[in-house]
Amino acid sequence: MPADLRRLLAHARPHARTLIVGGVLTLAGSGAGLAMPVMAKYAVQAFAESRSPAPALLLLTAVVLAGAALTASGTYLMSRTGEAVVLGARERLVGRMLRLTVAAVDRLTPGDLLTRATSDTTLLRTVLSRSLVESASGALTLVGTVVLMGVMDLVLLGVTLLVLALIAAALALLMPRIRRAQTQAQEAVGDMGSALDRALQSFRTVKANGAEGRERSAVTAAARRAHDKGLTVARWTSASDVAMLVSVQVAFLCVLGVGGARVASGALDLSSLIAFLLYLFYLVAPLGQLTEGWVGLNSGLAAVARLAEIEDLPGEQPRQGADARESAGPVPVAFTDVVFRYADERAPAHDGVTFDAPAGGLTALVGPSGAGKSTVFALLERFYDHDAGTVTVGGRDIRDWPLAHLRATLGYVEQDAPVLAGTLRDNLLYAAPDATDDDVRDVVARTRLDDLVARLPEGLDTPVGHRGVLLSGGERQRVAIARALLRRPALLLLDEVTANLDAVNEQHLRAVVRELAIRTTVLVIAHRLSTVVDADRIVVLEDGRVRAQGSHAELLEQDPLYAELAATQFVAASTR
Numbered sequence: 001m002p003a004d005l006r007r008l009l010a011h012a013r014p015h016a017r018t019l020i021v022g023g024v025l026t027l028a029g030s031g032a033g034l035a036m037p038v039m040a041k042y043a044v045q046a047f048a049e050s051r052s053p054a055p056a057l058l059l060l061t062a063v064v065l066a067g068a069a070l071t072a073s074g075t076y077l078m079s080r081t082g083e084a085v086v087l088g089a090r091e092r093l094v095g096r097m098l099r100l101t102v103a104a105v106d107r108l109t110p111g112d113l114l115t116r117a118t119s120d121t122t123l124l125r126t127v128l129s130r131s132l133v134e135s136a137s138g139a140l141t142l143v144g145t146v147v148l149m150g151v152m153d154l155v156l157l158g159v160t161l162l163v164l165a166l167i168a169a170a171l172a173l174l175m176p177r178i179r180r181a182q183t184q185a186q187e188a189v190g191d192m193g194s195a196l197d198r199a200l201q202s203f204r205t206v207k208a209n210g211a212e213g214r215e216r217s218a219v220t221a222a223a224r225r226a227h228d229k230g231l232t233v234a235r236w237t238s239a240s241d242v243a244m245l246v247s248v249q250v251a252f253l254c255v256l257g258v259g260g261a262r263v264a265s266g267a268l269d270l271s272s273l274i275a276f277l278l279y280l281f282y283l284v285a286p287l288g289q290l291t292e293g294w295v296g297l298n299s300g301l302a303a304v305a306r307l308a309e310i311e312d313l314p315g316e317q318p319r320q321g322a323d324a325r326e327s328a329g330p331v332p333v334a335f336t337d338v339v340f341r342y343a344d345e346r347a348p349a350h351d352g353v354t355f356d357a358p359a360g361g362l363t364a365l366v367g368p369s370g371a372g373k374s375t376v377f378a379l380l381e382r383f384y385d386h387d388a389g390t391v392t393v394g395g396r397d398i399r400d401w402p403l404a405h406l407r408a409t410l411g412y413v414e415q416d417a418p419v420l421a422g423t424l425r426d427n428l429l430y431a432a433p434d435a436t437d438d439d440v441r442d443v444v445a446r447t448r449l450d451d452l453v454a455r456l457p458e459g460l461d462t463p464v465g466h467r468g469v470l471l472s473g474g475e476r477q478r479v480a481i482a483r484a485l486l487r488r489p490a491l492l493l494l495d496e497v498t499a500n501l502d503a504v505n506e507q508h509l510r511a512v513v514r515e516l517a518i519r520t521t522v523l524v525i526a527h528r529l530s531t532v533v534d535a536d537r538i539v540v541l542e543d544g545r546v547r548a549q550g551s552h553a554e555l556l557e558q559d560p561l562y563a564e565l566a567a568t569q570f571v572a573a574s575t576r
């Protein structure tokens, strides 16, 4: 069985019983439909023979009602299963997505992930609630009709089957094309999601650069691709419909010819030929159902393949033993000959990095853009695994730390968008949902956010806007620091804001960082002169290597690159 079909059935397996009951009810409903002409015939006969038609009419009514009830409950059960499968697939997929490794997500685009979780999962519903039943009922009716035709006359059946074999061949040719176009259409919808997501994520940049038109073209190009592929599907589907109708007509002519000859020779009576021809026309409906079911099934398989791509990506181990609020003392960090590449074909981002940051105190990482500073943080958080060398935290190899424990020990303050939507309080409690009001008050004071809280209309309960747009850059960073502190990290990783801060914010940030370094190990990617001046130790990175270490004064004297950075790159406080 093809892998995609196996996966599709795996989605349906937990609901197999409901699905089967629903399918049987729906089929029984259609069966009741088939019985109606017979009942009608009895009613007419009763009239003709001047008997009371009441029993036949009553029976007819009962069959109609029963048929309707069966169809309705069958359809409901099937749709319910469809919904349950969609929910199950979404729950699994979202759980899986949030567990993916950072490296895996780097290669994907958020918009594409979004369409997989929303539109591709929706396709499963149609497949399970409609296409499967359609295919099954089409196949059953087809088999039934063919059997009845065989009962009428085997020779004519042989002629019919020969012609039908032609349809099967045509469909076998067309189906892979339909399937390919369907997959491409779904991919195009994913691309559209990515393009739209990109434009909305950088909304201000788009506007500021007058790029609305270009972004629109990028999004609509993907939409157009989806449309074109949809048309391809429609073309091939109508081709298959035509092939089917033409084959049935051809079969009709052949049967008429061969059957006529057989009637003439007395091998077949006329009424059987007529009945046979009628059955031949009955074939059109189940054949149509089969192809439609088949097309639906293919789109479901394409969706399942896209969902499976996510499930097959590398994920992180589930969190175990996570205590979000470990309160260990400050821990030392050491990198020894660390080598790391983001991708095999890329130059190493770390090419033998060696440095250590003692427990407690402030260690600053500096270096030109692309030197590998952020990579130090990414490796410590184990967003990626280094290729060679060792990284230790608290004297223990980070590969030996349970992931959840390691991350609970670290506080990570990113440079960009470190604030999520919600209220200020939501943001602070993000890392430590069970922190007490006292804890919150304490970190708010330590990060000099009390003025801000006092100024906000609803204090801590003021919403901060999507990505914290209502806060200044310096405030956003201090909120992120406060959040990290609530976790009581033994090691704080701080990527400083590069933006110029006003004098007050600059002073606050400096004081906060200096105080922090008393109780925790602080590793900071320094962009500010004030930070390097305060640092206990500065590590200068260049091209994935450590080129010098020391204090600000020492490095100014000994390292020309550092002297140049100090002169040109560090953001000096606006008060200086």
Ligand code: ATP
Binding pocket: 106, 342, 343, 346, 349, 367, 368, 369, 370, 371, 372, 373, 374, 375, 376
């Ligand atoms: P900056 O100060 O500009 O942020 P940095 O010193 O922090 O620079 P890193 O972000 O560590 O530098 O990057 C080191 C190298 O790794 C760069 O050449 C960069 O292009 C590459 N790199 C960084 N992140 C990724 C990633 N997710 N995938 C692939 N390559 C990356």
